[in-house]
Amino acid sequence: MEPTLNELRNSAHVLSLPLAVKFRGIWSREIMLFKGPQGWTEFSPFVEYNDDEAVHWLKAAIEFGWSAAAPLVRDSVMVNATIPAVDAEHVPAVLAHFDGCRTAKVKVCESGQTLAEDIARVKAVRAGMGPEGRIRLDANGGWNVDEAEHAFHALAEFDLEYVEQPCSTLDELAELRERTHYMDIPIAADESIRKAQDPLAVAQAVAADILVLKAQPLGGISSVLEIAEQVSLPVVLSSALESSVGISMGLHAAAALPQLEYDCGLGTASLLAADVTKKPLLAQAGSISVQRVDVDEEMLSSLAAPPDTTAWWQERLQRCYALL
Numbered sequence: 001m002e003p004t005l006n007e008l009r010n011s012a013h014v015l016s017l018p019l020a021v022k023f024r025g026i027w028s029r030e031i032m033l034f035k036g037p038q039g040w041t042e043f044s045p046f047v048e049y050n051d052d053e054a055v056h057w058l059k060a061a062i063e064f065g066w067s068a069a070a071p072l073v074r075d076s077v078m079v080n081a082t083i084p085a086v087d088a089e090h091v092p093a094v095l096a097h098f099d100g101c102r103t104a105k106v107k108v109c110e111s112g113q114t115l116a117e118d119i120a121r122v123k124a125v126r127a128g129m130g131p132e133g134r135i136r137l138d139a140n141g142g143w144n145v146d147e148a149e150h151a152f153h154a155l156a157e158f159d160l161e162y163v164e165q166p167c168s169t170l171d172e173l174a175e176l177r178e179r180t181h182y183m184d185i186p187i188a189a190d191e192s193i194r195k196a197q198d199p200l201a202v203a204q205a206v207a208a209d210i211l212v213l214k215a216q217p218l219g220g221i222s223s224v225l226e227i228a229e230q231v232s233l234p235v236v237l238s239s240a241l242e243s244s245v246g247i248s249m250g251l252h253a254a255a256a257l258p259q260l261e262y263d264c265g266l267g268t269a270s271l272l273a274a275d276v277t278k279k280p281l282l283a284q285a286g287s288i289s290v291q292r293v294d295v296d297e298e299m300l301s302s303l304a305a306p307p308d309t310t311a312w313w314q315e316r317l318q319r320c321y322a323l324l
Ligand SMILES: O=C(O)CCC(=O)c1ccccc1C(=O)O
Pocket: 024, 080, 081, 082, 105, 138, 140, 190, 238, 239, 240, 241, 264, 265, 266, 268
């Protein structure tokens, strides 16, 4: 049975989690948690997202808290280190947060930064990972086709596993893919799927080689599984910078996927300076075991958001619930 709005409102906790490293320009992550019959679940669309987008995240939160889990085909998931757009000199300290990860995803093309800074950061990650490490990049759609092509040439020497969302539109991705085909650097789509009306359009446009799927933005584990089933491309399950509760949802999605050949972007609890549980879901020897999260009552109160923030989230919840 799905929860009523009142049930959600009454079990909701709004928290502000400090980050250990600046990510997407923010130093703290606002989230809402609920406790459902299946356990704790998370609703955490970024604050700038509108209700039409946020409603998918609410659908996902309700499914994970109130519906039985999909059958799992693995009990642990290999994860990548996530390196925000930090200065190259800080790379070793960030890498040290991720125990035993053989793969690192490096953010590039951050606004206000230069390609030279990206090159220095990726070089530092290659130095830290050694020749056998797998390095993927994420440009969050920031390059135009010429800039992306130029960046591919400048960064290819670091041996890239793939580049996530180098440009923003499907047409741009398809053109870049054609231009750089000879370089053998696969292109992954993230925002093109997460923000699309029709996630399957990406595969139809032949715009990407790999799909990045995120449980909350795509409306939950069952929609992730449906999309993965309908496309013939490999998928990577990734987080949306969530608390360990949201990571747990992502782990359950990843563990239910029949095929999983790439390491998943679910190691991001390591980027938080405070989490909601005494047993945070952090990479150990490069992987995380699939589990639900027990939220710590004391942490709920010590991380509670200020009253005006809480009121804003309660109103957001009410508006999104009306859109379900
Ligand atoms: O994929 C990862 O390594 C971590 C997740 C991540 O990068 C992310 C987290 C929050 C919002 C956007 C993104 C992104 O992939 O662009």
